[in-house]
Amino acid sequence: MSLTGRLSTAVGLFLVAVALIAWSLMAFLRPGTDGGYTDYTAGHVAGAPVNVTMQSVGQIGSGAHPTWVSYLQKNPTTGQWIHDTSMTLPADTVIHMTIVQYDSGGPLRNQVWGQVTGTIGNDATVNGKTYRVYDSNTGNGIGHTFAVPGLDVSVPLIAVSGQATNICSAAPCGASSAHNTITFSFRTGAPGSYNWQCFVPCGLGYLYGNGGPMSTINYMGGFLKVVA
Amino acid sequence: MxxxxxxxxxxxxxxxxxxxxxxxxxxxxxxxxxxxxxxxxxxxxxxxxxxxxxxxxxxxxxxxxxxxxxxxxxxxxxxxxxxxxxxxxxxxxxxAARGNTKVQASWIVITTVTVLFLAGFGTWALVVDHGSGGGQGPNPAFAPAGALKAETAALLGRATWSPGSTNVLPVQVIGQQWKFTYRYPTFGGFESSQLMVPANTTIAFNVTSLDVIHSFWAYQLGVKADANPQVNDVAFTTTKDPGTFIVRCSELCGIWHGSMYNNGAVLSQTAFENWATTTEAANAANTALLPAFAWTYVPDANGASGGYYPDGTLTPYSPSEVYGAKQPS
Structure with missing residues (x-):
């Protein structure tokens, strides 16, 4: 083979190798399919509060990762539970959140997440009872948190008992399964994109519990797109 | 011509x-x-x-x-x-430059003097600025006066600071996926997601992590220190006038790495004391549930190595390491 031919082959193989490495890296880093943003702004009257309902489940029960822990969101139009964790919200608006917690839990890695912050009144309710701080070393512990770092919102979701006989095994979960209903309100503030996430390392089987569902959009985190 | x-x-x-x-x-x-x-x-x-x-x-x-x-x-x-x-x-x-002794000698002398000056200047800046704001590990070689005393007092729960004080103020930076939180041992050891520091005060940032490697980078403060699990990485700086700054994680640490930032502020000494005492009171109920202040914490009870809450009786995170050789007696 001529020198030119050998050089061309070497360069070609090098480019193929680079492309394969780049493709592998992108596939590894890709956070997952974004199901889009559920819109809470359609028909919204300025100043009126917005109601958002979510549920957190121990395992989603279907899809590519049926054993993964996940959040779901109730479509405000159809009332159906959807596996989608991102939403479009109006700016400077009070959001009334209701999260139905179906998962068990335990002590927090960092108890700082046991304190409710950034909500209106810096408190939340669990089954109608107000709380500001929850000792995660007691009771059923904390299952997950709903936290929006950019808005300083952080709410611990008090877990259900892991010994309960009616633990939900597949989403969407219903009222017959063991659950806690957590409510709180916060204000969206200025337009922008805010990420939210769970701060409980609940990615079972992954490094420090923060891989898998903790690192995949539409499971334990998402975005709040706040628009004017 | x-x-x-x-x-x-x-x-x-x-x-x-x-x-x-x-x-x-x-x-x-x-x-x-x-x-x-x-x-x-x-x-x-x-x-x-x-x-x-x-x-x-x-x-x-x-x-x-x-x-x-x-x-x-x-x-x-x-x-x-x-x-x-x-x-x-x-x-x-x-x-022709080749073989020109003057040109070659000039090039060698000029570049040598330049590089040696920069090396000497860099070393001098590192020493006189107590590490130039870089993390120095658990036993900082270039600690400012009073730092060891203040750090020791913090570990013993005896640290004090008030407006007009010349005491070094220890602040602990705890990295976790994906947020920095801050503990103030001088004010009861409360932990907050806000970073406030007083003006005209020497701060000892004690940086650690509860999971993977992060890096605490408050570039307007001139401070950058790696946050390694079970390592206390100490960095010093002395604040000047009030102002605001941004903290970013500068170590790729996972999906929300890009969102791992927060705003901070240098407050007047009086305003800082007001903020610290107010936050201390507001967080008192949760502070009582935190582990005793320590330089590092072991998060192995919850989630590490895939084990998720294997033992509910374990302390969520516990003291694991002392301030190197400078542990108080």
Missing amino acids: TNQTTNSTGQVHHIRRMTVIWIILSIVADVLYSIFVAAHIPPGRLTETAAKDQTDFNILIEMAIPVLLGVWIYLSYSLYVWGDKRNPNEAFSGD
Whole structure:
């Protein structure tokens, strides 16, 4: 083979190798399919509060990762539970959140997440009872948190008992399964994109519990797109 | 060519001419840089560390400008004077640099002096600025006066600080996927997602992590320290006037790495004390549930190695490491 031919082959193989490495890296880093943003702004009257309902489940029960822990969101139009964790919200608006917690839990890695912050009144309710701080070393512990770092919102979701006989095994979960209903309100503030996430390392089987569902959009985190 | 610099034989002194051009342009460029650019170079002057960083950067840039101009002038001069248009009948024109002892000696001397000066200057800046805001590990070699005393007091729960005090203020930075939180041992050990520090005070940042490697980078403060699990990485700075800054994680740490940032502020000493005491009171119920203040914490009970809450009786995170050899007796 001529020198030119050998050089061309070497360069070609090098480019193929680079492309394969780049493709592998992108596939590894890709956070997952974004199901889009559920819109809470359609028909919204300025100043009126917005109601958002979510549920957190121990395992989603279907899809590519049926054993993964996940959040779901109730479509405000159809009332159906959807596996989608991102939403479009109006700016400077009070959001009334209701999260139905179906998962068990335990002590927090960092108890700082046991304190409710950034909500209106810096408190939340669990089954109608107000709380500001929850000792995660007691009771059923904390299952997950709903936290929006950019808005300083952080709410611990008090877990259900892991010994309960009616633990939900597949989403969407219903009222017959063991659950806690957590409510709180916060204000969206200025337009922008805010990420939210769970701060409980609940990615079972992954490094420090923060891989898998903790690192995949539409499971334990998402975005709040706040628009004017 | 009536205005060319020539020797007694009528030959042009190209080197001398280039040197004159280079000196004039370098002085002009450095003066212009000092007047119009230097004050705007990051990281600003929010702390003494940042101010010294800015000064260091400006010194380096003002040294680099003549180097850059030297190359550009040499190249431009050569292209102009010895280019084809002016020397159409010569395949190679101009003076040969190869074998020119003066040129070679000048190059060696100038570059050697420059590099040695920078090495000496960098070492001097590192020492006199107590580490220049970089993390120095658990046993900092360049600790400011009073730092060890304050750090020891923090570990024993006896640290004090009030407006007008000259005490070093320890602040613990805890990295976790994906947020920094901050503990203030001087104020009961409360932990907050907000970072506030008082003006005109030396701060000892004690940086650690509860999971993977993060990096605490408050660039307007001139502070950058890795946050490693089970390691206390200490960095010092002394604040100046009140202002705001941004903290970013500068170690790729997972999906929300890009969102791992927060705003912070240097407050007046009175305002800081008000904030600290107010937050201490507001967080008291949760502070009581936190582990005792320690330099590092072991998060192995919850989630590490895939084990999720294997033992509910374990302390969520517990003291694991002392302040190196400087542990109080």
